[in-house]
Amino acid sequence: MQNKLYFEKLNILNKKELMKKIEKERNNIGYYNLPKQNIDDILEFVDSFDKNIENIMVLGIGGSSLGAKAIFEFLKPIQKPKRNLFFFESTDPLNIFDLFKQVDINKTHFLVISKSGETVETISILKYIFAQKSNKEDYTFITDTDSNLDKFAQDLGSKVFYLPTNVGGRFSVLSVVGLLPLALCGVDIKALLNGAKDVDDSFFGNKEINSALLDKAIFYAKNHQQYSINCIFAYTQSLKYFTEWFVQLWGESLGKRQRHSACNIGLTPIGLIGPKDQHSFLQLIMEGKRDKTITFIKLKEFNPKLNIPAISLPHLEALNILNNIAFHDLINMQCDSVIEALLNEKEIPLDEIVISAVDAKSIGGLIYYYELLTSLVGELIDVNTYNQPGVEAGKIILKDKLNNILK
């Protein structure tokens, strides 16, 4: 993975100081350990898994689904999955009904993922499914040790995996939360972790402290008042769900009351896909308010290779310049052209990430890169990156409403 910054590198902050803080945080926050974790238990479980199961259905929402979905959908176009993977992410009955239409329930295994074990969406769908199918071997659970869901699973006699300590939902994709469903569907999770490990090594092993990651985090934090919106503009459709994962990671980690001032602060994430969103969002970037940073993500190698045939269409001869161009060259030229056009404008901070290919290693690296970036920016803008106190109020009101119905 390469990352090239097109904006000024600020030297005003003491980078060594920042690295010290992150090194310290690394002792407490669990996700930093994930690239080097032991995954033997996951691989063993997958090896001995029922060969007749064709579908894995994940009951999970937010951090329990977005990461695995991002990786699964990234890899799907190049590799036929060993099993189908579905996600129940909503209480929308249209959605639940639609998912069930797509599978043979007798060839389906349910993976119930909830850190707290009491997520309303997940448990309501679990009840719906459990009323139809209640054998212990139809379910595997991933939750915190001693949660009520853990106790339920123990009573039932199903297999339970536990979340490692101090790994929050949105930072959990490289834990069993993401690894188990992905491995069951044939994803090379060793390669995935190796991609993350490479980024980890190059960041923490770099004694010179000159990485683009650090410069980018400092720029984002320093300019958060003006540039309060951070866009990812990925030039491959396969990163569509990666951008959804990014939106949760960034928004939920960095939208907070500041630790010391209690001021409302936040950086707003936006996911865009090129060239599609050149025809949608680009106008706003080019001519709109100067409140956005843009990170372009390009793919070096596309497979399969498709060329535009060298045919001339009457009256459309002006477009013969497209003849014999490979689609993957065209899409990267489209990306480069937009970058050039934006560099001609003022006050639009850009950077470019190039990942090598559609493979597990590349996406593992990209995910870990964004987790590190989030941690760095969170430290710099003085928020607790790892909690989400703002979502509790709505949950309490919902429970009140449900209790009132019972009365």
Added chain:
Amino acid sequence: MQNKLYFEKLNILNKKELMKKIEKERNNIGYYNLPKQNIDDILEFVDSFDKNIENIMVLGIGGSSLGAKAIFEFLKPIQKPKRNLFFFESTDPLNIFDLFKQVDINKTHFLVISKSGETVETISILKYIFAQKSNKEDYTFITDTDSNLDKFAQDLGSKVFYLPTNVGGRFSVLSVVGLLPLALCGVDIKALLNGAKDVDDSFFGNKEINSALLDKAIFYAKNHQQYSINCIFAYTQSLKYFTEWFVQLWGESLGKRQRHSACNIGLTPIGLIGPKDQHSFLQLIMEGKRDKTITFIKLKEFNPKLNIPAISLPHLEALNILNNIAFHDLINMQCDSVIEALLNEKEIPLDEIVISAVDAKSIGGLIYYYELLTSLVGELIDVNTYNQPGVEAGKIILKDKLNNILK
């Protein structure tokens, strides 16, 4: 459709003055006429269409695809489509390859949609397909009269439909651009237009000038400096692609240099889906920077009806409050709970739209409502709502790059 505003209605602007300007614009801008257009030619074409065709593939991007996709995906869960509908929206070879894997090309008809007739993405994919299949009856074209694509189609002998005058791409979904693919796939396009007509009648026919639409537009325009981000938070998965359509409409229309000052101005659109994004974006709304307005969209009637079974899961008895609740009641209670929680916070302007059901009439109304809102805000913030000059620079650079390869 109901729309309830939870923020102050500003009376400082002369609403009659604004209505006069919009009435004047209505004489020039074509989309205002679409709800009352004659669609006999489309219906006739669809009636006599080859019954063996199972798939419609649209070659189109941005305004040529997002609207039809939004409506098709909204209605899909409740009504099995008469034909499958696919969209080539990218030059990504993974995407092109993946789409072709899904269809039998001999049972597929191609709908080529390009207003200018020279869209790089659309023509490059047309070349790719045309090299494999070049019969006139395999294609239908939608373009501007006398475009080069029109001339190509005339030479080929295929059927051509024309865009009505002064209807830009992103305002074209209720023209033949959206109506033709949707009608071919079984959507009731009369009901769709009736939904839009109802909104049109109630807005322009209202002599009292007290509509929520007007108040909302004035609030958004008046506060565009502070509230520069406008979120839609839709509590049904079926509006997922509607939010993508909204992003183009809003971003490309309102991200501009102002007409009189040439200042960069812009309102940034964001599409969210509940309850999923309660676990992703809500934290940022609740505790982040006060730069966002939120519009909740609720569905009154869900079909099918699914209930949460009244079973008690050991250790999870606390969640028995969910028992016997219908999923559609739960999702709307989740929405109401988040609204209540946000109303307890300060400086987060909210409003709520309720649409009656998943049907063509409701989505037609919602689409036209957002088109009117866009026109009103564009007028108030002093931009040309209907052009997109900012996207040209990148296109010119791309053509240069392609020409340089030839040399």
